[in-house]
Every structure is written in C-alpha cells, then in structure tokens.
Amino acid sequence: MSLRSEKELRHLVAENVISEDTSKAISDYYASQKKNSPNKLFTLFGVLGGLLIGLGVILILAHNWDDFSRGVKTIWAFAPLVVGQAFAGFALWKKKGPAWKETAAAFLFFAIGASISLVSQIYNIPGSMSSFLLTWILLAAPMVYLLRSHTATLLHLIFATAYACNVGYFNDASPWGYLVLLVWVLPLYYSQLKSHSEANITGIYHWAFGLSVIITLGAFVSGAANFGYVLYILLFGILYNLGKLPFFDHKKVRVNGYLVLGTLGMIYLLMVASFKWIWNERYFKTGDTIDLVFAGALVLITLGILFNLYRKRRLVPFNVFQYVSLLFVLIYAIGHFRTDISIILVNVLTLLLGVSAVRTGAQQGRYGMLNFGMLIITILIACRFFDTQISFVVRGLLFVGIGVGFFVANYLMYKKQIRLKNE
C-alpha cells in the first residue's frame, strides 16, 4: 500500500469517516494483495536482461571469429543454446515464478537464433533471410505454451511479422506461413482474454495483434495501385468494430488498441483518399484475384462482427464509424464509373465522421471525443487547401471559423457540465 493511501486512511479515521478496525482491514487487504502479486519489476528487468544478453551474443557471434577452427566455432554455436535450455528447464522443473520463466524465454529465444546463424556462418549455408527466420520462429514456438511466457509470445509475434514482411514486401510472394504462426498463439491469447482480461499484458496483446495484422496485410496482396485502400479500410473497420464488442467497449482507450488503431487508420486513409490525385484513372484498378479474395473475406468478417453487435443490441445509437469501411467499398465501386462523385462522397463521409464525433462528445460530455471530431474537420479542410482553387480570403475565413468553433464547442460543453452539476 502506498504511503499516500496510508496517510489518507489515517485522515479518514481522524475525521471519524471510518473506524480504526476498518482502516486496519483495508491495510491488511492491500498487504495480502501485494504478497500474492509477483514482483513485476523484477520480471521486467529479467526480461530486459535476457533480451539484451541474447542480442549481444548474436552480435558477438556475427563478428565471425575466423581465427577459431570449425570445431571451436561449433561448440560456441551450441553454448548459448545449452545455457538457455538449462535455464528454461530449471524454471520448469522447479516451477519457478514468471520472472524466471520470462527471463529464460527471452534468452533462449535469441540463443536459438545465435545457434542456427552461427552454423550457417561456419558452413556458408546460403539460405534466404525468410527461411532463416521461419526456422528460428518454429524452433522457439513451443516456448509459448511450455513456459507460458508472454515474452516468448510477443517475440513470436514480432518475428512472425518480420517474416511476413520479408516474404511479402521484399520477395513478392504471399507469406501464408504467417497465418499459421498467428493461429499458433491465438489459443494463448484467447485464454488470456478469458482469465486475465484486465491484466496489463492483455492490453499489450491487443495492440500487438492489431499492429501485426496491419503491418502484414499489405504483404499478402498484390499492391495493385488503389485497391490497397479498400483492403486496408476494411481491416481498420474490422479492428474498430472489434473494439466495440461488449468485451472491449468498456475498457480504457489506452488498453483498447483495436479501437484506437481502427479509428486512426480509417481517418488517415479517408484523408488520403479525399485527394483528387488518388482517384486518377491510371492507378484505378480492381486488383488481382488474391486481392478480391481478401476483400471478400474482410467484408464477410465485417458483416459477421456487425451481426454479432446487432444481436447484442450494440448498434444503437447509430455510430457512423462502424459502417465506414462498407460505405467506402461502395464509394470505390462508384469510382469505377464516376470518380468525381466518389471524391465528393469521401469528403462528405469524412466530414460526417467529424460531425458525429463532435456530437457524441457533446452528448456524452467527453472533451476528448469532441475535440477529436473538431480535429477531423480541421484536417479535412486543411487537406482541401492543396487541391482546390479557393481564394486565400475564403481559406482564411474557414480557418478562423473552425478556430472559433473549437472555442465555442468546448465552452458550451463546459457550461452544460456546470449546469448538470448544479441540477
């Protein structure tokens, strides 16, 4: 229990708000809680130490000590592996706490990499970066469940993402292996959601999974010009709607990575798509078969989540953010016939989002939401300055207007809250 809380308790006892006994009961409760919770700081430093040592070993081995014979180098290839395995085995056998397991997992993860990279180095084994990464990830994958290690899980996710980028972006193939690697950690994520939904690490998982799929989606598709916008906005729409599921909806914004990533992604893409040059016919293509398959799958997932939300009566009150991705697909389809109409519709849709955020913010008394809406409108107007022929005077007036709007909206809300408080 913190010093400040103890001071508060003494104050409450002195003011006769709570009795001496209650104060003691509260102190005892917090003391027992502290005893049960593992030392998080210790775990964190252990993991950091493990990561740094592991990475250091890889770099030292990468120097390539060509004075040593093949035999000596081979021993060095296995030494970090043995140390890591011994640590992990000891932690498992003695049923050590998370600090041990996480540290061992962090070190063993990099020891595996060090071992196979040194063998590749000794024998000049060619092998591409992607096959090297895949071997490494697969050899480390069992740690996720055996050690029940969050470090191993996050490293698995990070390296799987790096693998997908290497295959998809640098080598122009589809990284299907990534999907398998992703599915491998899903059961752990699910059990984490079930039993430790409020833990900090679960919040980190939401962000990590969200970021990983955002980064890798582009690696699967052909990158045929404009169709990428459709795929990405569908993905952001899915993330947003996931964040709106009852399970996530009541959570703090910083924990609800899906909602934040989805919102920011959608707004960013709409801003980009609100420019005229994006809709140039030269870049306007439907995409390859794989792109269409992905688009179809993403639409189905969107509809599935929306249906789920509908059944749980989560679609009222109407929230336009939840339908942005589907509306954008429609706008994109219209663009095949009339790009000018699509451009107008994208601008209208973005404006609508801004207004709706302002409205929600005002109704629910949330300053953050209100100003987020205002920000969307401001950025949209600022963007229009680059590709429309409006006189400087009008642009100036628009900016003054929006500035006044910021003040007025915040002031009105402040007044409203004061009024509500007084009632």
Added chain:
Amino acid sequence: MNKLVVIFGFLVMVGAQWFVPANMIYQQEGALVEGTPYKFKTRPVDPSDPFRGKYIVLNYELSSFAPVDSTLQFNEYVYVYIEEGEDGFAKATEVSPYPLDTEQDFVKAEYQYSYNQRVNFNLPFDRFYMEESKARPAEDAVRDVNRNRDSLSPVCYALVYVKEDVAVLENVFIGETSIQEFVEGLEE
C-alpha cells in the same frame, strides 16, 4: 498443464533445437569430408546480414549453359552436371530440369531464364561469411585482381565440396592464397 506433458514437450523442443543445427552440421560435414572439391571462378561483392554478420556475395562465371534441348521445361531449379575442366576449374557438361540417372556430380542451382537454347542459372553457394573487418577489403582486393587481369595475374575462385545434392563452400582463394590470408597480407 499436466506436468508430464510439459516435460515431454520441453524435451521434444530441446531435441528439435539441437537437431536442426546438428543436422545442418552433419550434412555440410558429410560433403566436406566425402565430397569432391571443385574450383569455381568468381567475382565477390560485400553486403551484411543483421544476424549472421558480414559476408561477400559471389558471382560465378559459370552461370549459363548451352546448347539445351529447347523442349525441356525448367521450373525452379536446374541440375547442373559438372566436371573438372582442363584449366582445373569446374565446368558444366549438361543441365537438366530434373536429376539424371548418372554418377556424375551435380549442383542444384536456381533457374533464371532461357534464351536461344541457353539456360541461365544462379549457383546456390553465393555467400561467404567473413570476419567483419575483412569483408570490405576482400571485395576491393578481388575487384583489383579482376580489373588488372592478364594471363599471369591470380584468379579468384571458390573451393566447393560436392556430395549428392549438398554443396559446401569451403573457402575463397585468390591465386593460391585464401582470401582471409590475402586481406591480412594487405593489412601488413
């Protein structure tokens, strides 16, 4: 989780983590000990790998073969059948999209393209890892050797051991000197 399952799983994982590098070593050692050495003329350049360190990329003079039966369909790989030529360096005698029923040594190379009955390919052993301070001077040295080339200047070549479908790049030489010693000589 059941403790027995965890222990069993852990042992399997540890086994796999040993097996993969050990198997890599076993295959490569097999070729080094029992394989036939060949010399391939080469021109190296130096890039870097974040995990495995500095290496030089080797481009081989042996990168195509003609004539090839134009009815043959090549996909991902080319089986390049080799023998030692009169000048002491490896030369291709035949290429095929699939392994042939012969005792002759071959290298499984990456297929590039075909043109006018000539098949172009990349030999697989194109990376030679070097101590980090030596990779760049090695590249420079080899470029100089190749620029001032006449019949008396030393040839840069890779010594490769071949056994079945495993080919291990053992060392790179400039004339009779290994490339490490060559670079160390330059430093002195």
